[in-house]
Amino acid sequence: MPPRYKDPVYRPPSEAMSLLIQVSFSCPYNRCTFCGMYKGHKFGIRPIEEVLEDIETCGQEYGNSVRTVFLPDGNSIFLPTDDLVRICEAIVDAFPGLERITSYGSARFVVKKTAEEWKRLRGAGLSRIHMGIESGDPETLKKVKKGATRETFIEAARLLHEADFEISEYILIGIAGPERSREHAVASATLLNEVRPHFVRLRTWVPVPAAPMYEEYESEEFRLLDPFEALQEMRTLIENLECETLLLTDHVSNFAAINGKIPDDKSDMLAAIEEALKLDRSDFRPDIIRRL
Numbered sequence: 001m002p003p004r005y006k007d008p009v010y011r012p013p014s015e016a017m018s019l020l021i022q023v024s025f026s027c028p029y030n031r032c033t034f035c036g037m038y039k040g041h042k043f044g045i046r047p048i049e050e051v052l053e054d055i056e057t058c059g060q061e062y063g064n065s066v067r068t069v070f071l072p073d074g075n076s077i078f079l080p081t082d083d084l085v086r087i088c089e090a091i092v093d094a095f096p097g098l099e100r101i102t103s104y105g106s107a108r109f110v111v112k113k114t115a116e117e118w119k120r121l122r123g124a125g126l127s128r129i130h131m132g133i134e135s136g137d138p139e140t141l142k143k144v145k146k147g148a149t150r151e152t153f154i155e156a157a158r159l160l161h162e163a164d165f166e167i168s169e170y171i172l173i174g175i176a177g178p179e180r181s182r183e184h185a186v187a188s189a190t191l192l193n194e195v196r197p198h199f200v201r202l203r204t205w206v207p208v209p210a211a212p213m214y215e216e217y218e219s220e221e222f223r224l225l226d227p228f229e230a231l232q233e234m235r236t237l238i239e240n241l242e243c244e245t246l247l248l249t250d251h252v253s254n255f256a257a258i259n260g261k262i263p264d265d266k267s268d269m270l271a272a273i274e275e276a277l278k279l280d281r282s283d284f285r286p287d288i289i290r291r292l
């Protein structure tokens with residue numbers, strides 16, 4: 001029997017090859033105004049016996065071929081630590097070739113677990129947390145109702161680093177609009193410098209009708225960045241980024257593929273942005289341009 005899922009199920013692009021073991025439904029916060037992923041869907045925790053059953057059947061079916069496992073939905077780290085530990089241990093037992101178990105984890109929920117709990121989870125096999133910072137700009141964080149401050153992100157990163165987790169952080173290009181683009185880019189870089197994530201993944205905000213911010217976009221209260229403004233914002237962010245990290249634009253929403261190690265590849269990445277800025281507006285993908 002294949003694993004069972006309840007829609008909607010999301011995973012980061014970098015988990016495309018991962019086996020998805022759903023442990024919760026929707027998001028226990030669900031109030032970020034830019035996010036439409038789980039709007040209209042009630043948060044719930046899947047019965048642990050059902051999760052363990054799925055792990056067992058997947059183990060029999062796929063065994064050695066599974067290298068990575070991702071635990072949907074939006075904030076599976078919300079689960080009681082004892083249950084998450086049981087789930088991770090069962091995954092480790094079921095898949096002998098396993099290299100990593102990962103989950104989404106908002107900073108507001110990361111800080112609700114103690115350092116000891118994070119170490120237990122790491123010991124059980126959970127090894128990477130995907131976390132949306134979105135912006136380091138306090139005004140923007142408040143406006144989009146992220147439910148976390150710069151301090152929350154720094155504390156969450158401290159707990160995760162201490163327990164030897166890999167941290168994958170997401171920044172939303174364009175989320176502050178043209179008015180606060182520079183503040184957003186600089187503040188995001190300075191926050192990342194303190195958080196020191198292993199990965200920085202850039203996404204460009206795309207309006208989706210389920211997101212509360214969509215109304216602001218529709219009424220023209222909120223303007224999207226055009227491709228050049230988005231690239232300039234990306235350039236400011238990279239210029240101010242000083243921590244050792246791998247920066248990736250591994251998402252279809254972005255206007256250019258800018259990837260590399262900071263600080264080693266920084267000048268090449270900035271040069272690639274300069275080249276992209278020389279393009280004509282019509283050179284950018286029409287399905288994204290249409291929304292502007």
Ligand code: SF4
Nearest residue numbers: 027030031032035074
């Ligand atoms: S961005 Fe993350 S925390 Fe915010 S509502 Fe969406 S899934 Fe929940």
